[in-house]
Amino acid sequence: MFQRVVLNLRQDARRCISSKIGVLGVPFDKGQTKPGVANGPKSLRDAGLVEKIRNIHDYIDVVDYGDIAYSVDSSISKSVPNIRMYEHMVACNKEVSKRVRNIIESGRICLTLGGDHTIAVGTVDGHIQAKSENVCLLWVDAHADINTNKTSNSGNPHGMPMALLAKELSDYWPYLPGMDWQKPIISVRDVAYVGLRSVDNYERLIIDKLGITAFGMEDIEKYGIHDVVNMALDKIDPEQNKSIHVSFDIDSLDSLEAPSTGTSVRGGLTLREGIHIMENVYKTKRLGSMDLVEVNPAIGTTKDVQTTCDAAIHVILAAFGQTRRGLRPFNVDDMPLQTFANKNS
Numbered sequence: 001m002f003q004r005v006v007l008n009l010r011q012d013a014r015r016c017i018s019s020k021i022g023v024l025g026v027p028f029d030k031g032q033t034k035p036g037v038a039n040g041p042k043s044l045r046d047a048g049l050v051e052k053i054r055n056i057h058d059y060i061d062v063v064d065y066g067d068i069a070y071s072v073d074s075s076i077s078k079s080v081p082n083i084r085m086y087e088h089m090v091a092c093n094k095e096v097s098k099r100v101r102n103i104i105e106s107g108r109i110c111l112t113l114g115g116d117h118t119i120a121v122g123t124v125d126g127h128i129q130a131k132s133e134n135v136c137l138l139w140v141d142a143h144a145d146i147n148t149n150k151t152s153n154s155g156n157p158h159g160m161p162m163a164l165l166a167k168e169l170s171d172y173w174p175y176l177p178g179m180d181w182q183k184p185i186i187s188v189r190d191v192a193y194v195g196l197r198s199v200d201n202y203e204r205l206i207i208d209k210l211g212i213t214a215f216g217m218e219d220i221e222k223y224g225i226h227d228v229v230n231m232a233l234d235k236i237d238p239e240q241n242k243s244i245h246v247s248f249d250i251d252s253l254d255s256l257e258a259p260s261t262g263t264s265v266r267g268g269l270t271l272r273e274g275i276h277i278m279e280n281v282y283k284t285k286r287l288g289s290m291d292l293v294e295v296n297p298a299i300g301t302t303k304d305v306q307t308t309c310d311a312a313i314h315v316i317l318a319a320f321g322q323t324r325r326g327l328r329p330f331n332v333d334d335m336p337l338q339t340f341a342n343k344n345s
């Protein structure tokens with residue numbers, strides 16, 4: 001009897017935690033020049049992502065909302081210098097923001113599958129709108145993605161989303177036609193980077209000037225991943241009351257762990273470190289939205305693509321409660337030890 005009560009309590013506790021998830025695919029590749037990244041969502045779904053999330057445990061409830069579609073206003077193309085495919089960036093992010101907002105407002109954690117990292121403008125915006133600004137942002141990436149059109153060497157919008165989102169940088173942009181829906185409403189005080197190792201000169205200047213919390217690979221060596229994640233979360237969510245947004249660029253992982261991505265950089269996170277980050281975020285019970293971006297199944301061999309998708313899926317599963325310790329059965333009546341459990345009743 002006693003055991004049954006304890007187990008039931010445990011079940012109830014589990015039922016309350018982050019169990020409802022909405023998956024959104026954003027097959028967007030216009031933020032950079034390498035073809036293939038638009039098939040990121042498809043390759044992750046084909047690798048069984050949704051089923052695998054569902055199988056974490058019985059209390060998980062996943063809805064796959066499919067891929068977004070958007071239509072562009074070509075009259076604004078080339079209206080801003082040095083932003084490739086500007087009109088696409090604008091239209092796609094507007095739709096992403098709306099969809100992410102709806103998913104979160106319906107009581108689900110939103111998992112957005114990219115696509116290139118440009119789409120984080122929309123996901124973070126949608127999250128912020130849904131949670132009336134009470135959001136902090138953990139940006140897991142080899143890159144800082146905080147170029148403006150004036151500092152970017154490439155003109156690729158996937159290197160710019162943080163600069164579009166940051167309140168403190170709004171004066172550094174020219175007027176951006178079609179972006180009126182987007183408010184640069186996150187303060188850099190609510191942002192932390194983990195995994196940096198390829199930061200452009202002007203990006204470094206911006207990070208230092210604005211005092212953005214940034215843990216590069218050298219900090220991970222120095223303190224270890226466990227302390228780094230906790231320091232990052234303490235910094236951006238000191239009262240532990242914010243909805244956490246994790247924007248996870250698969251290129252944060254080392255090239256050996258995730259070869260199929262467009263701007264791979266050696267010397268990165270191990271898959272174990274990536275998993276550890278998300279396990280810690282899961283434990284906060286405050287994950288509100290997660291992006292998994294930059295998986296490009298057109299880069300590398302079939303084996304490379306498998307390795308990359310598999311890594312991405314492990315990271316995502318950790319975010320939703322998969323644990324390397326294993327989980328006990330959810331339903332006592334289904335458990336093989338049932339007879340044992342009943343003995344005392």
Ligand SMILES: NC(=[NH2+])NCCC[C@H](N)C(=O)O
Pocket residue numbers: 116117118143145147152153154155156158159160200249251263294
């Ligand atoms: N999301 C990414 N993979 N970004 C890479 C950006 C690379 C470089 N800093 C640029 O601005 O072009």
Ligand SMILES: [Mn+2]
Pocket residue numbers: 141142143249251252263
């Ligand atoms: Mn990156």
Ligand SMILES: [Mn+2]
Pocket residue numbers: 117141143145158249
């Ligand atoms: Mn990125």
